Amino acid sequence: MNPLETLYTALSALARNTLRSALTALGIVIGVAAVIAMVAIGSGARAKVDAAFASMGTNLLVVLSGSSQAGGVRGGFGSQPTLTWADLKAIQTQVDSVLAAAPQLRANGNLVAESGNWTTQITGTSPEFFVIRDWAAADGALFSQSDLDATRKVVVLGATVAENLFGEASPVGQTVRISNTPFTVLGVLAKKGQSAMGQDYDDAAFIPTSAYRTKFSAGLANYIAGSIQVRAQDGQLEQAQTAISELLRERHRLGAKPDDFNIRNLTEMAEARSESTKTFSTLLAAVAGVSLLVGGIGVMNIMLVSVTERTREIGLRMALGARPVDILAQFLAEASMLSALGGVLGVLLGVAAASYLAQQFGWSLLISPAVVGLAVGFSALVGVAFGLYPALRASRLDPITALRHE
Numbered sequence: 001m002n003p004l005e006t007l008y009t010a011l012s013a014l015a016r017n018t019l020r021s022a023l024t025a026l027g028i029v030i031g032v033a034a035v036i037a038m039v040a041i042g043s044g045a046r047a048k049v050d051a052a053f054a055s056m057g058t059n060l061l062v063v064l065s066g067s068s069q070a071g072g073v074r075g076g077f078g079s080q081p082t083l084t085w086a087d088l089k090a091i092q093t094q095v096d097s098v099l100a101a102a103p104q105l106r107a108n109g110n111l112v113a114e115s116g117n118w119t120t121q122i123t124g125t126s127p128e129f130f131v132i133r134d135w136a137a138a139d140g141a142l143f144s145q146s147d148l149d150a151t152r153k154v155v156v157l158g159a160t161v162a163e164n165l166f167g168e169a170s171p172v173g174q175t176v177r178i179s180n181t182p183f184t185v186l187g188v189l190a191k192k193g194q195s196a197m198g199q200d201y202d203d204a205a206f207i208p209t210s211a212y213r214t215k216f217s218a219g220l221a222n223y224i225a226g227s228i229q230v231r232a233q234d235g236q237l238e239q240a241q242t243a244i245s246e247l248l249r250e251r252h253r254l255g256a257k258p259d260d261f262n263i264r265n266l267t268e269m270a271e272a273r274s275e276s277t278k279t280f281s282t283l284l285a286a287v288a289g290v291s292l293l294v295g296g297i298g299v300m301n302i303m304l305v306s307v308t309e310r311t312r313e314i315g316l317r318m319a320l321g322a323r324p325v326d327i328l329a330q331f332l333a334e335a336s337m338l339s340a341l342g343g344v345l346g347v348l349l350g351v352a353a354a355s356y357l358a359q360q361f362g363w364s365l366l367i368s369p370a371v372v373g374l375a376v377g378f379s380a381l382v383g384v385a386f387g388l389y390p391a392l393r394a395s396r397l398d399p400i401t402a403l404r405h406e
Contacts, residue, residue, distance in 0.1 A: 011337070024302040025342035027295025028382065032346025032375045033353060040354040040367045059099070059237045060132065063091075063228040063244060066260035081223035082260045087251060088228055092128075095243045097236035102129035103209055105226035107216045111205060112177040113165045120161050121204045122178060124212025124226075130189075132231040140172035140187025147186075148208040155183040158202040162188045181215060183207065241265060295342070296382035299335055304393070324395035331395075336384055343379030347372050 066082040091101045105124035110117055129135075130142050139162075143154050155176060162171050171185045192201035217225040232240035241263055248261050317327065351367060 020302060021338060024299055025338050025345070027298040028339050028342025028379050029295075029346040029349060031293070031295040032343045032379050033350035035375045036347055036350025036367070036372065037354040037357065039371050040350070041357060043368060043371075059232040059234065059240075061230040061232060061237070061241055061244065062264045063230060063248075064262045064264065065224070065227075066262075080260075081225060082252065083224045083228060083248075084222045085224060086222065087248060088224065090247060090251060091228065091230065091244055094247060095240060097233050097240040097243055099231045099233050100128040100131045101228055101230045102126045102132055103224050103226060104129065104229050105209060105212050105217060105224070107212075109178050109205075109216075111161065111165060113171075113174065115167070116165055118161055118164045120158070122212070122216070123204055123206045124209045124216065125206055125229075126209055129206070129229060132229050135192065136190050137187040138190040139170055140185070143186055143206075143208055148210050151210040151214065152208065153181060153183045153211055154186045154208065156186055156206045157188050158204040158206075159188060159191045160200055160202040161205055178205070178207070179215060183211075237265065293382070295379075296339070296385065299338060299382070328392065328395040332384060332388065335388075336380055339382055339384075340376065340380045343376040346379065347376060350375075 063083065066080045085103075088101060088103055091098060102125050107122050107124075108119065109122040110119045123129075126148055127142060127145055136142075137156070138159070140156075142156055143152070147154050155178065157165070157171060157176075165171065165176065166174065170188075172187060174185050175182050176185060177183070189202070189206075194200055230240065230244065245259070245263060249259065252260055254260065318324075354367065
């Protein structure tokens, strides 16, 4: 019997019991749909986390000041100013593995324009900050080193601030008052969206450090009242972290004392968060895979019932010249076709379910063609694996005994 005849015979057998065939395939449909939906949602969640961390910038280090201690109570890192402007200059000029470094000074302030007001986070920094964060201007321009050197009262707005102060109109060239001091708007930054922790990156305003220090932190003199943002050269993040640590220890003359600063590697945080999301996605896929195996067991049970019901038919086919391998091929074809059909329907159902869940809960959706192909292929493999025993049992029937079967 050639393969086409085998497929035709298998289809005819399945068509004679349409309802039973549909119910048998249903287990595979549900299993594949669960795999597709869970993997798609899990992959989308991982991609969302990766994108959130990528929006902070790549190869990023954050250098914080030390912790304060008073009356036996210790503050967190950054509570005791230990980093100086000379430290920042040394990091910029003496560490070859550093691409750019910039201060980040923060304070809350109220911005007032003719059309309204908005309270947001005021960040004092230098032009290198926008290089570190891969942040370009969507409208207007960023402030330059000459603006910083001349202590010009200029500001770059985040998209959220610009929208709340000026609506759809361009704010470039307009004047806003920050704590009663007029600042000229140079530009509006491109949208960054939210961080992995839900912070709105676009709800901020950026001014040169020289203007910030005269307005918000004039009393700290040589100390940086904030953190230092560092972007390392590609592939040299660990080297940069080590070199900065050694440089600061030497400059602060710490000797055997512990560090009076802290360096945070945000890439490690991003990788850890992404890895945890990947583990969760794998767990979801494994749970969904169990349902696919349960569907395979259902295929095997139905095929065993089919062998029992068709014992006389099998005996008649053998009496007419069918070989055991032909019987084996027929029953394997039936099981495989049921599973493959269930796999295709399961993919369609899984994509629809994943799309619905993503839309309802605002999740990201990422459907990989490789996962779809793997799910369909695995479903067919399940059909072969669980259909093998019933097919072998059918092929080993004695023709005479089978013909006597009632």
